Amino acid sequence: MAALKYSRQRESIKEFLRSRTDHPTADTVYENLRQIYPNISLGTVYRNLSLLSDIGEIRKLTNFGSADRYDGRVAPHSHFMCTKCNRVIDMQSDSLNGILEQAAAEFIHGKVFDVDASFYGICKECLEKEQKQYFQVTLEIMIIQFFQNQQ
Numbered sequence: 091m092a093a094l095k096y097s098r099q100r101e102s103i104k105e106f107l108r109s110r111t112d113h114p115t116a117d118t119v120y121e122n123l124r125q126i127y128p129n130i131s132l133g134t135v136y137r138n139l140s141l142l143s144d145i146g147e148i149r150k151l152t153n154f155g156s157a158d159r160y161d162g163r164v165a166p167h168s169h170f171m172c173t174k175c176n177r178v179i180d181m182q183s184d185s186l187n188g189i190l191e192q193a194a195a196e197f198i199h200g201k202v203f204d205v206d207a208s209f210y211g212i213c214k215e216c217l218e219k220e221q222k223q224y225f226q227v228t229l230e231i232m233i234i235q236f237f238q239n240q241q
Contacts, residue, residue: 094141094145097138099123099127099130099134099138100138100141100142102123102126102127103119103123103135103138103139103142104142104147104148104162106119106122106123106162107119107148107160107161107162108162108163109162110162111163111179111180112177112178113151113154113159113160113161113169113178114159114160115157115158115159115160116132116135116136116139116157116158116160117132117157119135119139119160120132120135123135139160143160146164147164148160148161148162148164149161149163149164151169151178153208154169154171154176154178154208155171155176159178161180163180166187166190166204166205167180167181167182167187168180168181168182168183168186168187168190168206168207168208168209169181169206169207169208169209170208170209170210170211170213171208171209171210171211172211172212172213172216173210173211173212174212174213174216174220175213175215175216177213177215179213181207181209186207190205190207191205193205
Protein backbone atom coordinates (compact mmCIF):
# COMPACT_ATOMS: atom_id res chain seq x y z
CA MET A 91 0.00 0.00 0.00
CA ALA A 92 1.30 3.43 -0.91
CA ALA A 93 2.14 5.92 1.82
CA LEU A 94 -0.87 7.87 2.96
CA LYS A 95 -0.76 11.57 2.14
CA TYR A 96 -0.99 13.78 5.24
CA SER A 97 -4.34 15.52 5.75
CA ARG A 98 -5.05 18.11 8.45
CA GLN A 99 -8.73 17.21 8.36
CA ARG A 100 -8.01 13.49 8.77
CA GLU A 101 -5.65 14.18 11.67
CA SER A 102 -8.29 16.43 13.26
CA ILE A 103 -10.88 13.67 12.98
CA LYS A 104 -8.50 11.20 14.61
CA GLU A 105 -7.61 13.63 17.42
CA PHE A 106 -11.28 14.49 17.95
CA LEU A 107 -12.13 10.81 18.41
CA ARG A 108 -9.17 10.19 20.70
CA SER A 109 -10.25 13.08 22.92
CA ARG A 110 -13.71 11.58 23.49
CA THR A 111 -15.15 8.56 25.21
CA ASP A 112 -18.76 8.83 24.01
CA HIS A 113 -18.26 7.03 20.68
CA PRO A 114 -19.76 9.70 18.41
CA THR A 115 -21.56 9.14 15.12
CA ALA A 116 -20.24 10.53 11.82
CA ASP A 117 -22.80 13.35 12.09
CA THR A 118 -21.44 14.35 15.51
CA VAL A 119 -17.89 14.29 14.17
CA TYR A 120 -18.99 16.41 11.21
CA GLU A 121 -20.84 19.00 13.33
CA ASN A 122 -17.83 19.41 15.63
CA LEU A 123 -15.24 19.59 12.86
CA ARG A 124 -17.25 22.22 11.00
CA GLN A 125 -16.32 24.58 13.84
CA ILE A 126 -12.68 24.21 12.82
CA TYR A 127 -13.14 23.61 9.09
CA PRO A 128 -16.34 25.43 8.00
CA ASN A 129 -16.06 24.11 4.43
CA ILE A 130 -15.61 20.43 5.33
CA SER A 131 -18.26 18.19 3.78
CA LEU A 132 -20.08 15.30 5.38
CA GLY A 133 -18.74 13.12 2.57
CA THR A 134 -15.16 14.05 3.50
CA VAL A 135 -15.84 13.06 7.11
CA TYR A 136 -17.36 9.72 6.05
CA ARG A 137 -14.48 8.95 3.66
CA ASN A 138 -11.86 9.76 6.32
CA LEU A 139 -13.67 7.77 9.01
CA SER A 140 -13.80 4.81 6.64
CA LEU A 141 -10.12 5.15 5.75
CA LEU A 142 -9.03 5.55 9.38
CA SER A 143 -11.08 2.50 10.31
CA ASP A 144 -9.67 0.44 7.42
CA ILE A 145 -6.06 1.20 8.42
CA GLY A 146 -6.71 0.53 12.12
CA GLU A 147 -6.29 4.09 13.41
CA ILE A 148 -9.84 4.13 14.84
CA ARG A 149 -12.55 1.52 15.43
CA LYS A 150 -15.93 1.50 13.73
CA LEU A 151 -18.72 0.18 15.96
CA THR A 152 -21.52 -1.15 13.80
CA ASN A 153 -23.68 -3.08 16.24
CA PHE A 154 -24.98 -0.26 18.45
CA GLY A 155 -28.28 1.15 17.28
CA SER A 156 -28.97 2.56 13.87
CA ALA A 157 -25.93 4.77 13.17
CA ASP A 158 -22.34 3.57 13.19
CA ARG A 159 -20.25 4.90 16.06
CA TYR A 160 -16.53 5.58 16.11
CA ASP A 161 -13.93 4.93 18.79
CA GLY A 162 -10.51 6.57 18.90
CA ARG A 163 -9.30 3.95 21.35
CA VAL A 164 -7.98 0.97 19.41
CA ALA A 165 -6.51 -1.03 22.30
CA PRO A 166 -8.54 -4.18 23.01
CA HIS A 167 -11.64 -3.43 25.09
CA SER A 168 -15.34 -4.22 25.11
CA HIS A 169 -18.38 -1.97 24.94
CA PHE A 170 -21.63 -1.62 26.84
CA MET A 171 -24.71 -0.06 25.24
CA CYS A 172 -27.56 1.31 27.29
CA THR A 173 -30.81 0.19 25.70
CA LYS A 174 -32.63 3.18 27.21
CA CYS A 175 -30.48 6.16 26.15
CA ASN A 176 -28.24 4.44 23.52
CA ARG A 177 -25.09 5.56 25.30
CA VAL A 178 -22.01 3.45 24.48
CA ILE A 179 -19.50 3.01 27.30
CA ASP A 180 -16.03 1.44 27.24
CA MET A 181 -15.70 -1.67 29.39
CA GLN A 182 -12.27 -2.54 30.69
CA SER A 183 -12.05 -5.89 32.40
CA ASP A 184 -8.82 -7.83 32.70
CA SER A 185 -10.70 -11.05 33.47
CA LEU A 186 -12.95 -10.61 30.42
CA ASN A 187 -9.98 -9.76 28.20
CA GLY A 188 -8.23 -12.89 29.49
CA ILE A 189 -11.22 -15.09 28.66
CA LEU A 190 -11.55 -13.60 25.17
CA GLU A 191 -7.81 -13.95 24.50
CA GLN A 192 -7.87 -17.56 25.71
CA ALA A 193 -10.86 -18.37 23.51
CA ALA A 194 -9.12 -16.79 20.52
CA ALA A 195 -5.92 -18.74 21.24
CA GLU A 196 -7.85 -22.03 21.47
CA PHE A 197 -9.65 -21.47 18.15
CA ILE A 198 -8.34 -24.17 15.81
CA HIS A 199 -10.15 -23.28 12.58
CA GLY A 200 -8.07 -20.22 11.72
CA LYS A 201 -6.21 -17.29 13.25
CA VAL A 202 -8.08 -14.68 15.29
CA PHE A 203 -6.82 -11.10 14.78
CA ASP A 204 -9.34 -9.23 16.90
CA VAL A 205 -11.97 -9.92 19.51
CA ASP A 206 -14.97 -7.69 20.08
CA ALA A 207 -17.48 -8.28 22.87
CA SER A 208 -20.58 -6.15 23.24
CA PHE A 209 -22.84 -5.93 26.26
CA TYR A 210 -26.35 -4.50 26.42
CA GLY A 211 -28.28 -3.30 29.43
CA ILE A 212 -29.28 -0.16 31.31
CA CYS A 213 -26.62 2.35 32.37
CA LYS A 214 -26.28 3.64 35.92
CA GLU A 215 -27.75 7.04 35.05
CA CYS A 216 -30.87 5.52 33.46
CA LEU A 217 -31.30 3.13 36.39
CA GLU A 218 -31.14 6.05 38.82
CA LYS A 219 -33.62 8.01 36.69
CA GLU A 220 -36.03 5.04 36.63
CA GLN A 221 -35.71 4.65 40.39
CA LYS A 222 -36.48 8.35 40.96
CA GLN A 223 -39.51 8.12 38.68
CA TYR A 224 -40.72 5.01 40.51
CA PHE A 225 -40.41 6.72 43.89
CA GLN A 226 -42.15 9.86 42.56
CA VAL A 227 -45.10 7.83 41.26
CA THR A 228 -45.26 5.81 44.49
CA LEU A 229 -45.29 9.02 46.54
CA GLU A 230 -48.05 10.50 44.39
CA ILE A 231 -50.16 7.35 44.81
CA MET A 232 -49.66 7.43 48.57
CA ILE A 233 -50.71 11.09 48.74
CA ILE A 234 -53.85 10.42 46.67
CA GLN A 235 -54.75 7.43 48.85
CA PHE A 236 -54.18 9.47 52.00
CA PHE A 237 -56.56 12.23 50.88
CA GLN A 238 -59.14 9.70 49.68
CA ASN A 239 -59.11 8.09 53.11
CA GLN A 240 -59.56 11.50 54.76
CA GLN A 241 -62.91 12.07 53.04
